[in-house]
Amino acid sequence: MSNEEQKFSDEFINAFVDDQLTPEEKAQVYARLSSNEALSRQICELRKTRDLVQLAFKEPPMPTRGMATLSAGRKIGLGVAAGLMLIIGGITGWFLHQPSGNQIASVAQLAPGEDVPAKVLFHVSDGHADHLKNVLDDVEELMQHYRLSHQSARVEVITNGEGLSLLLAGISPYAERIQKMQKEYHDLTFVACQNTIDRYQQELGFTAKLLPGVVVIDSGVAQIMRRQHQGWAYIQG
Template sequence: MINPKLAMAVISGVAMLILVGPNARAEQGNLLVPQASEKSEASNQKHSGRHKQASKPAQKRTNKQDLANRAAMAQAAKPGIVKKPHQLILQVNSNEPAMMNLALNNATNVAQYYRDLGEPVSIEVVTFGPGLHMLRDDTSPVKPRIEVLAMSHPEISFKACGNTQENMRKAENKDINLIPQATVVKSGVVRVIELQEQGWSYVKP
């Protein structure tokens, strides 16, 4: 025969297991859910941190590009700086071909020098007295050279003294024609003075 007390004890134990078991599993489940949430939140935070770190270099590059674009726009908005032209007077008052050629050599060298530098230059060859023969159409020993030089170096100009031209006309009793590259000024000496007063540099061969 089964002891009644033992049977009651076994039944009570089984009942307790039945009642406590689901609660225990539920409690364990409740404990597991927060852990999973914590892991998920930690993972999200890591991913978020990575996104922030990844976005920082892109943001820096964008800022640098913006600064470069602004600097380029500011530079483009500035007015261009125009350099003051170099200005040279070459005086010729001699009928010697060597002196005329020396003046042309100096004019060519100076013009080419500043052309290579990309800087503007203006050169005037001013003739008066016997030097007017340099620009006379009938007596110039350098006429062919002046024709070529005028085409290759338009920054070089030639001035003829009007006073000298008139004196030669009276002395020779004929018109004194000049080469096409020459421009008549009232007085060669006065032209030199006025250009110097304007800041031109003066060179006599």
């Protein structure tokens, strides 16, 4: 059976979503995701369903001011994209949910040596204003730690799904703060997902205008996978 014809069983896919596979088995799935849209959609929907069940036990968030304006009574169809972002949790690397102060401190100690910069990736897919503020607080705390300890570091904040609102000109509630952070920390980069930008255009007819200095990459998922394979610490912001 060829690689294209090979199919994974439902039990195998469910085990992948629940992070119960061996590294070798996970690698088989990751190798297929980029070229198999049906498989990506299946995993996305399974992960989304699981996350919705978990969220059912939490208080639903209030809509973000900017994104509510964009929606104009029409729900943004980015939930699937946000769900897909979560499947990379099983890739080799660090996967920290809702980072606390202690978790940020732990990541700050990951640098392998004085001459090798620490490399940390923050992933933002939630557009709630309070959540975005917490992410920026965590990023700034980490950057200050590295500066005070005279340690070099590279930090990327990757946004996709509703998290893109953090970097949208005229919509982001923290545009001024982001611009100050960009000037203050030269090794800090804010990144936007082109797939999400395209989806905004297709589903809302909205042309995304980004804040100055924001870097655009092809896919948030692909960038996260690349960074984790390069040894970057990963924080789900």
